[in-house]
Amino acid sequence: MRIILGVTGGIAAYKAADLARSLVREGHEVQPVLTRSAEEFVSAVTFASLTGKKVLTNLFEPSAAIEHIDVAQGNDLLLVAPATANILAEFAHGLAGGFLSTLYLAFRGPVILAPAMNTNMWEHDATRANLETLRRRGHVIVEPGVGMLACGTFGAGRLAENEAILDAVRRVVNPVVRDLEGEIVLITAGPTQETIDPVRYISNRSSGKMGYALAEAAVERGAKVILVSGPVALDAPRGVEMVRVRTAAEMRTAVFAKLEPATVVIKCAAVADYRPAAPADRKIKKKGAAVTLELAPVGDILAELGQTHGNRLLVGFAAETDNLLEYARRKLEEKNCDMIVANRVGGEGSAFESDTNEVFLVMKGGEVIEVPRASKRAIADRILGQIVRLSQGVAVTR
Ligand code: PMT
Numbered sequence: 001m002r003i004i005l006g007v008t009g010g011i012a013a014y015k016a017a018d019l020a021r022s023l024v025r026e027g028h029e030v031q032p033v034l035t036r037s038a039e040e041f042v043s044a045v046t047f048a049s050l051t052g053k054k055v056l057t058n059l060f061e062p063s064a065a066i067e068h069i070d071v072a073q074g075n076d077l078l079l080v081a082p083a084t085a086n087i088l089a090e091f092a093h094g095l096a097g098g099f100l101s102t103l104y105l106a107f108r109g110p111v112i113l114a115p116a117m118n119t120n121m122w123e124h125d126a127t128r129a130n131l132e133t134l135r136r137r138g139h140v141i142v143e144p145g146v147g148m149l150a151c152g153t154f155g156a157g158r159l160a161e162n163e164a165i166l167d168a169v170r171r172v173v174n175p176v177v178r179d180l181e182g183e184i185v186l187i188t189a190g191p192t193q194e195t196i197d198p199v200r201y202i203s204n205r206s207s208g209k210m211g212y213a214l215a216e217a218a219v220e221r222g223a224k225v226i227l228v229s230g231p232v233a234l235d236a237p238r239g240v241e242m243v244r245v246r247t248a249a250e251m252r253t254a255v256f257a258k259l260e261p262a263t264v265v266i267k268c269a270a271v272a273d274y275r276p277a278a279p280a281d282r283k284i285k286k287k288g289a290a291v292t293l294e295l296a297p298v299g300d301i302l303a304e305l306g307q308t309h310g311n312r313l314l315v316g317f318a319a320e321t322d323n324l325l326e327y328a329r330r331k332l333e334e335k336n337c338d339m340i341v342a343n344r345v346g347g348e349g350s351a352f353e354s355d356t357n358e359v360f361l362v363m364k365g366g367e368v369i370e371v372p373r374a375s376k377r378a379i380a381d382r383i384l385g386q387i388v389r390l391s392q393g394v395a396v397t398r
Pocket of ligand 1: 205206208210267269271272299300301302303317318319320331345351
């Protein structure tokens, strides 16, 4: 595929060099376009060497008179990574002040935008409105990650990992088959928060990325998706029915309220196993001495679903620090599931929070399918692929 790689001016611009290299490695012809501010962060020579192409930057070079039109017409995909708040605004409002924004207006193919910026800029109403406009135009937004940003703040706005951006490109190259049409998929995602007192709670590190990736992928494959989500910093995927909850008890109520029409249930949420036995209704005051918090067990939603399994497919997760497959098989049996997605947690490569994951799909029939490390979106597609086969009653092997 012939891809225009637009690079705009942000600290994450250096990551676009690696992206350009990966795109070339995957067999694409890459035409780099750098904005003037991108040139303050990275050198055009780097991109020229990596892609073997002349880097386009300036609308007013004598030879560039209609170059933006030629480039727009001679390429199949426009990818902008990183995309600053400014370029999103220019694209959303059709401003054509620079080479990249002019090219955008002349371009007729699919557009993928991977934003990166300061958290406040990302959360600003103006940016939200611009993103909404761009989404409505059908452009793909590769959501930024949460983390420590170059400006020293912690929050959303970090450029998505290159693997997630490459994945978005792969989905344009190989369009998704709508093989979940007619299915109603109920997915849980994110952590739960169990109240200690009005200002404190017990929770876990789940970011919601794995569950949201499943929801996004299921929608693209034609399913009606109901997403029951604990508190996370992610936007609702397009086209899902969102139910936001906080505690495990709220999640249980929401799941059973939405269960009836569901043909597939995927329990990806990291639900509390214990909650404070007697939450205080006033803030617990600090004392010098140690305090003890009594915890009461929380009912297992997945196990309860397993008891009333019916005809629907039931997929659970197993998050384990050790004995991954042994515990996953036990959960498959005990919770009466059709599949358990087993992933490792804690330490390097933990499934929690990261943009990537590696899993084993432990199937009811005894098969175990290893899915090597990939973006959570790619893992989601592998999981859904197995669900499609299960729903078609096809013998499940690789
Ligand atoms: O959100 P991310 O940062 O992307 O991270 C993804 C993830 C690590 C949270 C996800 O991939 C994952 O492993 N989710 C399940 C986490 C978990 O709670 O695992 P578990 O082994 O403790 O629970 C097993 C299963 O029982 C899970 O399907 C869980 O949803 C379910 N459960 C657990 C407790 C409970 N009270 N009710 C439940 O339904």
